[in-house]
Amino acid sequence: MKTFIELAKNFYGVQIPFFKRKGFFNTVMEYLEKRYSIETAIGMAIEKLNLN
Secondary structure, eight states: OHHHHHHIIIIIOOOOOGGGHHHHHHHHHHHHHTTOOHHHHHHHHHHHTTOO
């Protein structure tokens, strides 16, 4: 989970609030199970959770 948060911060410049981290992690995992790349999954999770 910490890796996904670090990647979101470094690639997209987005800080994930503490109370949304579990939802962010679950959303990223959902997209990864659908066979998206890690960068795409993180970007789509940020978009879905309106963190941009």
